[in-house]
Amino acid sequence: MARPRQPRHVALVVGTRPEAIKLAPVCLALRRTRRVVPIIVCTGQQADLAPRTLAEFGLLPTLSLAPDLLHSPTFARTSRLAGRLATALRRPAGKPLDLILVQGDTLSAVAGAMAGRWLEVPVGHVEAGLRSGDPSDPWPEEQNRRAIAKLAVLHFAPTVQAWRNLVAEGIPQDRITLTGNTGIDAVRLARSWTPMLDTATAGLLSGPAPVLATAHRRNGFGRFQGALAEALNRLAGLGDTVVFVTHTNPRATDPVAARLAPAVQILPPAGFGAFQRLLAHAAAVITDSGGLQEEATVLSRPAVVIRARTERPEAIAAGARLAAPDPGAIVAQTHAARTDPPRPRARWLFGDGYAADRVALRIADFLNAPRTAVGPVATDRLTAAPLTGGAMARQVIE
Ligand SMILES: CC(=O)N[C@@H]1[C@@H](OP(=O)(O)OP(=O)(O)OC[C@H]2O[C@@H](n3ccc(=O)[nH]c3=O)[C@H](O)[C@@H]2O)O[C@H](CO)[C@@H](O)[C@@H]1O
Structure with missing residues (x-):
């Protein structure tokens, strides 16, 4: 592997509130490995909710795309976002990327996976293998999941059933990791918070x-x-x-x-x-x-x-x-x-609350990432940052 003593850089694509909830524990776990630098990219899909949710975990997007036109057809938004992500992810934070991580089934997730393939950067899929059995219900999420399974090289299955679904579709078993759902890690983390209540x-x-x-x-x-x-x-x-x-x-x-x-x-x-x-x-x-x-x-x-x-x-x-x-x-x-x-x-049934550590270790091993001192990273929340929309990001891309 080139750059043997350098930490690896992984972009986490976050479009919506649930992606923020389910990828925040992964971001924190990647940091804990001290082998990988996580870079959070907000796609603007839920431009207000996603960064606000990340902030609850003490995280800040490294870069944010400006929100797209909400009312154009889904296929047009998906391909446009894939193109914008491919441009933004060429060298985010000035470094070439080693992996793009997407979660679940949103248009941001499928666009992130498409961008990864265009850039020839490997794609990892968190919450892989969920299947309703009907491509049109839920729509477009079921199709998005199936498309991402074709584009990803690492598949993080939250349950045994999800693992079985991937194996049945011909995904090689050594590319699937049974992790539990990272959303349960988020539930565990939130138990220790004292949230502001209205x-x-x-x-x-x-x-x-x-x-x-x-x-x-x-x-x-x-x-x-x-x-x-x-x-x-x-x-x-x-x-x-x-x-x-x-x-x-x-x-x-x-x-x-x-x-x-x-x-x-x-x-x-x-x-x-x-x-x-x-x-x-x-x-x-x-x-x-x-x-x-x-x-x-x-x-x-x-x-x-x-x-x-x-x-x-x-x-x-x-x-x-x-x-x-x-x-x-x-x-x-x-x-x-x-x-x-x-x-x-x-x-x-959905994991033990430590799924994110399994995801992070698998990624660090897959990238052959050396143990190295990773300094302050771009995802730390600025204490003075306003808690609204793309304004929180270090870099906003139009
Ligand atoms: C087809 C489908 O099912 N797709 C899902 C969809 O996500 P979803 O249906 O789970 O989305 P929501 O219901 O918006 O979020 C729920 C989360 O939000 C928290 N919550 C809720 C209300 C609130 O006032 N404040 C909150 O904090 C709540 O506790 C929970 O954690 O996309 C995800 C990403 O790809 C996929 O993973 C997932 O399959």
């Missing part, structure tokens, strides 16, 4: 356990939103404390919020630390989120997933319920999930 959240935490609801998937736009609102209204009518936590994408949550009865509380998107407190206190969670299926299972919270199918069969096996987008079905499944919450041993 009055509404503090009040909820000292009151009866609430039913928490979130919704943001594109598949959910339309009929789903009316059904969710009606189900939450019915649960509130039955005497539950019901809280709908909105998303920054107004198309995802405004149509739900507009139909809610006054008895249902509406909260703005919560910081990860505050949200973890709410989740741990919740009587149940009703959601279309991927990460919440994992977190609810690990925290033994009853969960209702408003989807026809899920790429996380482990959550269903542990007691989470799928519900059709129908108010009666959502209410009935919420009662059923509360009667029979996830078994305590389900706590380990």
Whole structure:
């Protein structure tokens, strides 16, 4: 390997809040190896939420792309972002890259993987191998995952089922590492935080356990939103404390919020630390989120997933319920999930909270990275940095 005594440089591509949550522990673990310098690249996909979430972990993007036009078609945004990333990642922070790490299934992840192939830089995929079995549901995420599997050279499978899915698709076993889900590392880290709580959240935490609801998937736009609102209204009518936590994408949550009865509380998107407190206190969670299926299972919270199918069969096996987008079905499944919450041993289904260290060590070994003193790195949060959007980054690329 060239540059034998130099640390290796790995770019972590972060587009959305869940990518920030699931890659922050990996960034911290890469730093702990002292063999690899992590470089966080924010793509501008969720230009406000992603850096704000990184900041909760004490991390700062090294560079941020300016947000792209939100309303052009997904394929156009993906290819444009891939091109912009390929330019930005040629020599980020003045160094050639040794690896590009992407996570999950967003357009940022697939664009990062495409950029890696164009630049001939190896690509690693965190949370590899999740499959719903239907390429059009969830769309476009299921297709994105399959595309990334073709582009990556290192695959970090969060569960045995994900590992099996990759093997069944012909990925060589020596390129797959069974790690656990790095999102569970984030849950573990957040337990030691003392997050700032607004009055509404503090009040909820000292009151009866609430039913928490979130919704943001594109598949959910339309009929789903009316059904969710009606189900939450019915649960509130039955005497539950019901809280709908909105998303920054107004198309995802405004149509739900507009139909809610006054008895249902509406909260703005919560910081990860505050949200973890709410989740741990919740009587149940009703959601279309991927990460919440994992977190609810690990925290033994009853969960209702408003989807026809899920790429996380482990959550269903542990007691989470799928519900059709129908108010009666959502209410009935919420009662059923509360009667029979996830078994305590389900706590380990998505990992032990140390997945990120397995990812980091595999990367350092793959890159043959020497043990070397890595000085202060570009991902440390500036204490004086404002906690908003791309302004936090050291370098903003138009
Ligand atoms: C098809 C699919 O399922 N794709 C998923 C999608 O992610 P998602 O569905 O999990 O996304 P969200 O629901 O937005 O985030 C959830 C996280 O946010 C925290 N949270 C929530 C509300 C709040 O107010 N404050 C918070 O902090 C919460 O605790 C949790 O950790 O893309 C990811 C990236 O590639 C994939 O990994 C993942 O498969």
